[in-house]
Amino acid sequence: xKTYKNLYYKIYKIENLLLAFYLARKGKTKKEYxxxxxxxxxxxxxxxxxxxxxxxxxPREMKTFxxxxxxxxxxxxxxxxxxxxxxxxxxITEPIFQKTFIFDSCANQKEKGNxxxxxxxxxxxxxxxxxxxxxxxxxxxxxxxxxxxxxxxILLKILQKKIKDEKTIWLIWQILHLRETAKPITSGMxxxxxxxxxxxxxxxxxxxxxxxxxxxxxxxxxxVDDFVILHKSKEQLKIWKKEIENFLNKKLKLNLHSDKxxxxxxxxxxxxxxxxxxxxxxxxxxxNIKNMERKINLFKEGRISLENFAEIFQGWSAYASWxxxxxxxxxxxxxxxxxF
Numbered sequence: 001x002k003t004y005k006n007l008y009y010k011i012y013k014i015e016n017l018l019l020a021f022y023l024a025r026k027g028k029t030k031k032e033y034x035x036x037x038x039x040x041x042x043x044x045x046x047x048x049x050x051x052x053x054x055x056x057x058x059p060r061e062m063k064t065f066x067x068x069x070x071x072x073x074x075x076x077x078x079x080x081x082x083x084x085x086x087x088x089x090x091x092i093t094e095p096i097f098q099k100t101f102i103f104d105s106c107a108n109q110k111e112k113g114n115x116x117x118x119x120x121x122x123x124x125x126x127x128x129x130x131x132x133x134x135x136x137x138x139x140x141x142x143x144x145x146x147x148x149x150x151x152x153x154i155l156l157k158i159l160q161k162k163i164k165d166e167k168t169i170w171l172i173w174q175i176l177h178l179r180e181t182a183k184p185i186t187s188g189m190x191x192x193x194x195x196x197x198x199x200x201x202x203x204x205x206x207x208x209x210x211x212x213x214x215x216x217x218x219x220x221x222x223x224v225d226d227f228v229i230l231h232k233s234k235e236q237l238k239i240w241k242k243e244i245e246n247f248l249n250k251k252l253k254l255n256l257h258s259d260k261x262x263x264x265x266x267x268x269x270x271x272x273x274x275x276x277x278x279x280x281x282x283x284x285x286x287x288n289i290k291n292m293e294r295k296i297n298l299f300k301e302g303r304i305s306l307e308n309f310a311e312i313f314q315g316w317s318a319y320a321s322w323x324x325x326x327x328x329x330x331x332x333x334x335x336x337x338x339x340f
Contacts, residue, residue, distance in 0.1 A: 001161065001162070002162075003161075003162055003163070003164045004096055004162055004163055004164065004165065005164045005165050006165060007092055007093065007163060007165045007168045008052075008165055008167035008168045008171070010092045011052065011088050011089055011091075011092050011168065011171065012048075012049050012052035012053055012088070014045060014046070014049060016088050016091055016092065017045045017048060017049060017084065017088055018045060019087075019088075019091060020084045020085070020086075020087035020088040020091060021037075021041065021045065021084050021087075023087045023091075024080065024083040024084045024086075024087050025038070033080050034080060037080055037081065044081070045084075048081060048084065048085065052085075052171070055167065055170065057085070057171070057174060058174065059078065059079070059082045059085070059174060059175060060078075060079040060081070060082055061079075062076040062077055062078050062079070062082075062190060062192075063076070063077045064076045064077070065077070073191060074191065075190075075191050075192045076190035076191060076192050076193070077192055078190075078192070078193055083193075083194065085171075085175075086175070086193055086194040086195045087194060089168075089171065089172065089175070089195060090194055090195065090198050092168075093159075093163065093168070093198075094198055096162055096163070097162065097198075097201070097202050097205070100162075100205060101201060101205055101208070102205070102208045102209070102212055102220075102222075104117075104120055104208075104220060104221045104222065105201060105204075105205065105208055105222050106120070106221060106222065106223045106273075107197075107200075107201065107222075107223045107224040108197040108198065108200070108201060108224070109201070114223065114273035114274055114275075114319075115319075115322060117221055117223050117272070117273045118272070118273055118275055118277070118282070118322070120221050121221055121228065121230075121270075121272055121273075121277060122277070124218075124219040124221070124230045125138075125230060125266055125277075125279075127219065127230075128219060128230045128231060128232055128266065129232075129266060129279075132267075132279050132280075134232070135232070135265065135266075135267070136230060136231070136232055136265075136266040136267075137230070137231055137232070137233070137234045137237055137263055137264065137265060137266060138228055138229070138230050138237075138263070138264050138265075138266050138270050139228065139229040139230075139231075139237040139240065139241055139261075139262075139263050140226075140228050140260075140261065140262060140263075140264060140270060140271070140272065141226070141227050141228070141229075141241075141244070141256055141257075141260075141261040142225065142226050142256065142257040142260035142261055143204075143225040143226075143248070143254050143255070143256060143257065144254070144255045144256060144257040144258075146200070146224070146225035146254065147188065147189050147190075147191055147196065147200065147225075148187070148188045148189075149187055149188070149253065149254055149255075150187060150188060150189050150199070150200070150203055150254075151186065151187050151252070151253045152173075152176050152177070152185070152186055152187060153186065154203070154251075154252060154253065155176070155199055155202070155203055156169060156172070156173070158202055158203060158205075158206060159172065159199075159202065172195075175193070175195050176189065187253075200224060200225070201224075203252065204222060204224075204225065204252075206251065206252060207222070207227075207244070207247065207248065207252065208220070208222060210244070210247050210251075211227075211229070211240075211244065215240055215243060215244075217229055217231075217240065219231065223272075223273050226272070226273070228270065228272055230266070234263055237263050238263065241256075241261070241263070244256070266279070267279060271285060274288055274319070275322070275323060281323075281324040282322070282323050282324060283323055283324060283325050284320055284323050284325045284328060288320075289325075289328055289332075292313075292316050292332055293332065295309065295312055295313075296309075296313075296332070317329065
């Protein structure tokens with residue numbers, strides 16, 4: 001296995017910090033905290049560089065808020081200077097691990113996402129059912145409390161398989177142990193951090209390898225902590241489900257969500273990456289539609305700006321266009337038009 005040393009100096013190089021700044025600034029150029037940082041850009045980046053070089057860097061306290069979109073989630077927002085550090089870390093370390101990810105790991109990667117995942121799902125579904133001429137089954141699985149349960153020591157051991165640089169590991173440790181608590185923190189990553197998204201893929205890449213190379217599963221797709229496995233045999237999926245449960249519990253200290261992990265007949269329609277996927281058509285999830293209706297109402301109430309709402313609605317329309325929910329889309333478009 002190829003390993004990597006002397007990464008730390010690449011992270012704090014001024015060129016990397018400058019790139020990290022522009023990535024962190026993307027889409028936020030009008031924010032006051034971005035403008036304030038940019039006023040003395042070189043000086044601020046050099047200050048960050050000095051803290052990294054001397055290993056005196058400490059992340060600032062995150063701002064935490066509750067997001068109901070539509071389910072309730074606790075989001076932690078890092079200070080802008082820390083977000084620059086997150087990008088600086090990912091710029092150097094993500095390409096190393098990207099090479100090891102399976103092709104059907106679909107989240108938080110370039111040229112991949114939910115539409116990529118759904119295309120793969122459609123391809124696998126046709127293979128399993130011989131173009132819908134025979135019966136097929138799907139194990140749809142969800143990992144319970146994934147981000148809060150990621151074990152720090154296990155994560156670091158996984159990272160250290162490739163990263164043989166103590167200072168880089170030290171920096172990652174600072175990011176993981178930001179929160180101040182009475183007891184030592186041994187698990188959990190804050191939703192909202194770029195590094196959390198990256199580490200989430202690294203952590204569950206262990207599961208992907210177990211599924212693909214040990215269980216020899218052909219048709220497996222993972223999107224963050226949700227994954228599906230397709231097969232002709234329901235009994236085979238039951239066997240694999242038990243094997244996966246044991247692996248997650250023993251190796252990664254995780255558990256499958258009992259209410260959200262079930263085996264379904266493919267013909268009944270599978271809820272995956274925001275779509276309800278039937279043999280010959282797919283629909284938007286009801287939750288997705290209600291969420292868009294809620295945002296329209298927030299815009300009407302003046303709680304979302306026109307600029308932000310236009311961006312939200314444009315993205316949602318493009319996403320919804322992949323479905324056969326034309327009547328729903330048109331109804332919401334009409335509702336949007338009536339706003340003005």
